[in-house]
Amino acid sequence: MRFAVIQFPGSNCDVDLLHAIRDGVGEEAEYVPHTADSLEGFDGVLLPGGFSYGDYLRSGAISRFSNIMSEVSRFAEEGKPVFGTCNGFQILVEAGLLPGALQRNKQLHFICKTTELKVDNNQTKFTSKYQKDEVLTIPIAHGEGSFYCDDDTLADLKANNQIVFTYASDNPNGSIENIAGIINKKGNVLGMMPHPERAIEDLLGSSDGLRFFQSMISNFVKETADV
């Protein structure tokens, strides 16, 4: 599979994502600038963490109008894998590809630490190599990661099993229902605040994030082969 890692002005986890794909799971990955207008030749798209456009206005608000975002939306519609971590998650909710919004952390300060993350739904193409309720060690690093949505949206997320990851021990940022990551109804767009790409080898403190990328590769490759 060949993945595009989008580089927005202010992205800073693009290298980690590229490394996770190339060296973690041995697939192809290339950087694509936010100014590009085509994702031709790619099978999936990854939106990295960082502070795109300085997080001016709101995190992700300006990036969602980047040139490349119409192609990201096309991938989402066509059922191709779209993954956003941290700022990438913020961009996906601002673009309306995932429901809800990400607010300033309840405690106000930027949090950079290792968290315990629970796999609430392992029946997704991104999480099939995990056990249900398995607790992973994955780092977070964000100032605006408090997930919010209204009651109807929350009921909808629950009814469709769209809550994929929750914080297992303590809620670091004030997210409703401890939500750390969600998926769209169709099951091909996933956004999460934690960074699985920073936990793909023991040298980094944890390799629990590796199976995220392995799940994604094996499920979406299988799908491409079926077509």
Place this chain on the structure above:
Amino acid sequence: MYNVKVYVTYKESILDPQGEAVRGAVHRMGFDEIDDIRIGKYFEIKVSKQEERSVEDVIETVCDKLLANVVMETYRYEIEEVKETV
């Protein structure tokens, strides 16, 4: 030409952690009578006259899509027409 002022604030149901922090500081200053502070954003926008679309339509579209995240924020605006001086 119009001068437009746009105010974006959190919906009342949304906790504003920044406002709470400022309120704490104000209380430490001794102003206990300040019950609540909520922080919002203020925009000054200049819009030229257009035949095809009204200034209200332009402002509301820009607010809905960019200036406010309507999931958690709300907005209001004031429009002032400026006479062109030749």
